[in-house]
Amino acid sequence: MxxxxxxxxxxxxxxxxxxxxxxxxxxxxxxxxxxxxxxxxxxxxxxxxxxxxxxxxxxxxxxxxxxxxxxxxxxxxxxxxxPVQDSPDYWTCRHFLHYAEGSAMPPLFLGLVLSVIAERTPALVRPVIRTAMDKANEAFVAPQTQAHVDYWEASLKTTGWFAGPAFSVADVMMSFPIEAASARLNFSARPLLRDFLARIHARPAYRAALERGGPYAYAS
Ligand SMILES: N[C@@H](CCC(=O)N[C@@H](CS)C(=O)NCC(=O)O)C(=O)O
The missing domain is CATH 3.40.30.10 (Glutaredoxin)
Structure with missing residues (x-):
């Protein structure tokens, strides 16, 4: 089992x-x-x-x-x-299977770490630490994240899915960075990502998985 x-x-x-x-x-x-x-x-x-x-x-x-x-x-x-083995869509799918955790998640994770450091710093020195964290965010995390989000939006342009004309495991893998980013960033100028989230959240299998897994903050 x-x-x-x-x-x-x-x-x-x-x-x-x-x-x-x-x-x-x-x-x-x-x-x-x-x-x-x-x-x-x-x-x-x-x-x-x-x-x-x-x-x-x-x-x-x-x-x-x-x-x-x-x-x-x-x-x-x-x-x-x-997608069918060895087709271009197959390799696009393989790309997203690696990319989601290998490249998309690290800047999001670093952004989270910077905010947690600022939150957990003693009040007396918090303003100084927050300024340093904001500078690190501006110099690295925000531009990196922006570049990835641009790439996701562009990747959905042709079919609305990440690897070819049909829903695939690439869409499952990409869901987490997109959900995590949407919780922190303004997606109002990201119509394709918003539509992607609405479509995956409406899938019966997605809803069934929520019932099995319990509360999940990114599901709406
Ligand atoms: N790249 C790993 C990341 C694993 C990971 O960091 N998982 C998080 C859950 S989103 C976790 O277990 N966090 C709790 C902890 O670090 O103690 C994967 O995709 O499996």
Whole structure:
């Protein structure tokens, strides 16, 4: 049985969604973030990194969303949710499977870290630290994030999906950076991204995954 080790409000929601799209049976083991927003220590007993998602099946234990997605595609999907092998759309899809975590998420994560540093600094020195964090944000995080969001909007122009004319696993993988960015940035000038979010959030499999995974802050 496929078991998804799922952390609330996290990337592991994407794995539940993928399994629902493929109509595969699976089990959810739920973990709750602590007040520090980190995963509880029990997740380390499943995988030494202690981060979600982790997928287990038989003797296989896998961490890292992209690797988990590859495993599900290769062992259970029978070609579904991937463009035809070796077509240009296939390689675009592969690109987005790597790009979502490898390039799109790091500037968003760094933005989050900068804001947490400012929040957790003692009040007395907070104005100084906030100024330093704002400068780091202006110099690196904001322009990098902007460039990625421009790229996402442009990528949706032809078909409304990330890899060819049909919904694919690239759309599942890209959902998390887009949802995370939409929670922090103004998307009013991003009609294609807003439309993408509305369409994925309306999918029955997405809704079913929310029921299995529990509260998810990015679902609206
Ligand atoms: N690139 C990894 C990132 C894993 C990751 O950072 N997961 C977050 C959930 S969104 C997590 O477990 N955070 C809790 C923690 O770091 O303790 C992946 O895609 O699996």
């Amino acid at each position: 496929l078991t998804v080790h799922h952390l609330d409000n996290s990337r592991s929601q994407r794995i539940l969604w993928l399994l629902e799209e493929l109509q595969l049976p699976y089990e959810v083991r739920a973990y709750k973030r602590g007040s520090d927003r980190l995963a509880p220590p029990e997740l380390k007993s499943v995988h030494p990194l202690g981060r979600a998602p982790v997928l287990t099946e038989g003797a296989t234990t896998l961490a890292e969303t992209g690797a988990i997605v590859d495993y599900i595609l290769e062992t259970h999907a029978r070609g579904r949710l991937m």
